[in-house]
Amino acid sequence: MQFIDTHNHVIPFVDDGADDWDVSLEMLLQxxxxGIVELVCTPHVLTSKExxxxQRFIEKFEELKVRAKEAGISIKLHIGSELYxxxxxxxxxxxxxxxxxxxYFLMEFPMSMIPPFVAQHFFNLFAKTHTPIIAHPExxxxxxxDIQKAYDFVKKGALLxxxxxxxxxVFGGQVRLIANQLMDANLVHIIATDAHDVTRRTLKLRQAYELVLEKWGPDRAEMLFWSNPRKIINGDEIDIGEPRELLPEMQFRPTLQTRLRSFFRKGSEY
Ligand SMILES: [Fe+2]
Structure with a gap:
C-alpha cells in the first residue's frame, strides 16, 4: 500500500517543524x-501578511526538492500551507x-477553543468557492x-x-478517544501525519493505516490514506458519505486538567 500525506512540517527554517536540512531529509527518507509516495508540505502560515x-516559503521548498532529489528521494513534493x-x-x-x-485549504484553530466568528459567519465567506479542511479537530x-461541533462543521461544508x-x-488517551469517535461517526475525510520531526511526530502513515484497516475495513482505509488525498490534490469532489450526529452519551467531558493542558499548550505542540 502506498500513501499520500497532505499535512506536515518537513520544510526547515519556516516554522516549528524540521530543525535543519538533515532533519528534513531524514523525515523524507522515513x-x-x-510507503509515502507523494506529499504536500504545509508550513504554518499564521497571518495574512505572512x-x-x-516567497520565503517557496524558496525553501524549491531547495528541499533539489536536496531530496540529490539524496535519492523519489517522493513527489507539493506545497500548500496550514493556515491559522x-x-x-x-x-x-x-x-x-x-x-x-x-x-481545498488546510486550516487550524487555536488549540484551546474555536473563535466565535467561526460559528457566526466564517463558512459563508467562501462556501461557494473554497472548502476548508479542519486540521486535527480531535x-x-x-x-x-463539545464533539457535536465537528458534525456541525461538516454539515456546513468543512472536511475533517x-x-x-x-x-x-501519541497525544494521549483522550485525544485518541475523540479521534475514534469521529471515525465511528463517519466524520473523518482524510488522515495525515502533521509530522514535525523524526522521533515523536514522524512522517509515517503505515501504522495508522493498519489500525484503520483492522478497525474500519479496507474501503475506509483506502479512502482516507489514498483516494481522498488524491482528490484533494486534484481539486476533485469528495463524497462525505453519511456523517452521523454524536449522541450525548458519546460526549467526552474534558477534565479540568485536560482543559488547562490544552489552554497552556506550547507552540511546538501544534
Ligand atoms: Fe500542522
Whole structure:
C-alpha cells in the first residue's frame, strides 16, 4: 500500500517543524520507507501578511526538492500551507490551497477553543468557492468539550483531517478517544501525519493505516490514506458519505486538567 500525506512540517527554517536540512531529509527518507509516495508540505502560515510574503516559503521548498532529489528521494513534493484561522484568506496566494488545487485549504484553530466568528459567519465567506479542511479537530479544546461541533462543521461544508498519531495515542488517551469517535461517526475525510520531526511526530502513515484497516475495513482505509488525498490534490469532489450526529452519551467531558493542558499548550505542540 502506498500513501499520500497532505499535512506536515518537513520544510526547515519556516516554522516549528524540521530543525535543519538533515532533519528534513531524514523525515523524507522515513516517509519513503513507510510507503509515502507523494506529499504536500504545509508550513504554518499564521497571518495574512505572512501569506502574502509566501516567497520565503517557496524558496525553501524549491531547495528541499533539489536536496531530496540529490539524496535519492523519489517522493513527489507539493506545497500548500496550514493556515491559522482568520476572518479572511487571500486565495490568490500560491500557498493558500493545497498543491494549488484552487479549492481545498488546510486550516487550524487555536488549540484551546474555536473563535466565535467561526460559528457566526466564517463558512459563508467562501462556501461557494473554497472548502476548508479542519486540521486535527480531535486535538481542539472546543471540539473535545463539545464533539457535536465537528458534525456541525461538516454539515456546513468543512472536511475533517485527523492526525495519524492521534489514533495511535501519541497525544494521549483522550485525544485518541475523540479521534475514534469521529471515525465511528463517519466524520473523518482524510488522515495525515502533521509530522514535525523524526522521533515523536514522524512522517509515517503505515501504522495508522493498519489500525484503520483492522478497525474500519479496507474501503475506509483506502479512502482516507489514498483516494481522498488524491482528490484533494486534484481539486476533485469528495463524497462525505453519511456523517452521523454524536449522541450525548458519546460526549467526552474534558477534565479540568485536560482543559488547562490544552489552554497552556506550547507552540511546538501544534
Ligand atoms: Fe500542522
Amino acid at each position: 516517509a519513503q520507507e513507510d 501569506l502574502r510574503e509566501e 484561522v482568520q476572518p479572511d484568506f487571500d486565495f490568490s496566494c500560491k500557498l493558500a490551497t493545497l498543491a494549488q488545487n484552487g479549492r 486535538r481542539n479544546g472546543g471540539i473535545i468539550g 483531517q485527523v492526525t495519524a498519531g492521534s489514533l495511535l495515542g
